[in-house]
Amino acid sequence: MSLHQLELSQFIAGFWRLDSWNRSPSETLALIEHYLSLGVTSMDHADIYGEYSCEALFGKALSLNSSLREQMQIISKCGIKPAFPSTKDRYVNHYDTSYQHIITSAENSLSALNIDYLDLLLIHRPDPLMNADEVAQAFEQLYQTGKVRHFGVSNFTPAQFDLLQSRLEHPLITNQLEISPMQLSTLHDGTLDHCQQYRCPPMAWSCLGGGEIFTGTSAKAVRLRETLTQVAKAHDTDDISQIIYAWVLALPSQPKPIIGSGNLDRISAAVASKQITLDKQQWFSIWQASTGHSVP
Ligand code: NAP
Numbered sequence: 361m362s363l364h365q366l367e368l369s370q371f372i373a374g375f376w377r378l379d380s381w382n383r384s385p386s387e388t389l390a391l392i393e394h395y396l397s398l399g400v401t402s403m404d405h406a407d408i409y410g411e412y413s414c415e416a417l418f419g420k421a422l423s424l425n426s427s428l429r430e431q432m433q434i435i436s437k438c439g440i441k442p443a444f445p446s447t448k449d450r451y452v453n454h455y456d457t458s459y460q461h462i463i464t465s466a467e468n469s470l471s472a473l474n475i476d477y478l479d480l481l482l483i484h485r486p487d488p489l490m491n492a493d494e495v496a497q498a499f500e501q502l503y504q505t506g507k508v509r510h511f512g513v514s515n516f517t518p519a520q521f522d523l524l525q526s527r528l529e530h531p532l533i534t535n536q537l538e539i540s541p542m543q544l545s546t547l548h549d550g551t552l553d554h555c556q557q558y559r560c561p562p563m564a565w566s567c568l569g570g571g572e573i574f575t576g577t578s579a580k581a582v583r584l585r586e587t588l589t590q591v592a593k594a595h596d597t598d599d600i601s602q603i604i605y606a607w608v609l610a611l612p613s614q615p616k617p618i619i620g621s622g623n624l625d626r627i628s629a630a631v632a633s634k635q636i637t638l639d640k641q642q643w644f645s646i647w648q649a650s651t652g653h654s655v656p
Contacts (some may be wrong), residue, residue, distance in 0.1 A: 542569035
């Protein structure tokens with residue numbers, strides 16, 4: 361694997377929840393412009409976010425000022441086929457990483473987003489029926505036709521990543537992973553070590569546990585809120601989300617957090633957290649609050 365040409369911004373804008381924000385196209389454009397003004401140029405989508413409806417809302421907003429397209433990197437994902445609502449043809453949630461589905465999904469995303477090319481396409485989830493040669497064929501076709509410029513994966517183990525990489529001409533440029541004080545698996549199962557080994561920065565989803573860190577009543581969420589509040593005080597902020605992002609940014613695999621908020625002030629606060637550096641004991645106090653025990 362070699363150095364990757366696509367430069368994603370340090371923070372990434374997540375649009376999973378866009379269709380729940382009830383924004384007009386001009387309000388969505390204002391949100392996009394807010395992100396760009398903060399240096400957040402990478403926009404994360406997926407075919408299944410509202411079954412292309414989030415991509416379509418984004419595309420409508422972008423068409424109000426299409427010159428912004430060249431200032432951003434647009435990411436989409438494919439491979440999950442939800443059966444909701446259930447139909448005769450689709451009656452069980454499943455994965456599909458066949459050649460035809462990857463091509464069709466990418467083309468549908470381009471049409472919903474109303475753009476000519478995706479900067480980055482990810483396989484959304486590892487598929488036990490994935491034939492790596494077939495995925496490689498689909499990626500090559502999308503690359504050769506200029507529809508997708510770069511490729512990556514999401515939620516892949518190192519072995520799944522290496523398998524797919526072994527069949528590709530071009531380097532996979534990221535593995536999009538759940539990384540949060542609420543979810544430590546990738547810190548300890550070799551996944552982030554693999555990202556560091558290949559200098560392939562992961563994208564980090566649900567850093568705030570999808571909001572659960574603020575509202576959850578589990579012992580873990582309660583412990584985390586208490587510890588995060590103490591660490592926040594030491595950094596002269598009362599916004600624990602900033603401490604969470606600083607905790608993620610401290611990882612040596614250099615994750616790029618995907619911001620999931622629809623609130624402009626929270627988005628600004630998230631990006632400002634790059635100014636905060638946690639010392640090792642602050643970092644481990646958050647780890648300890650998550651696991652419920654000290655390091656061995
Ligand atoms: P998140 O940042 O963990 O959660 C965002 C949620 O937390 C929003 O509903 C937000 O509400 C709420 N929130 C933020 N600050 C809050 C506060 N101070 N108090 C209470 N609630 C607060 O991220 P996420 O949305 O779950 O995921 C981020 C992005 O990652 C998604 O948009 C998507 O692009 C990507 N993703 C990828 C995968 C994958 O499998 N690859 C899976 C899930 C997500 P407000 O809007 O009101 O701020």
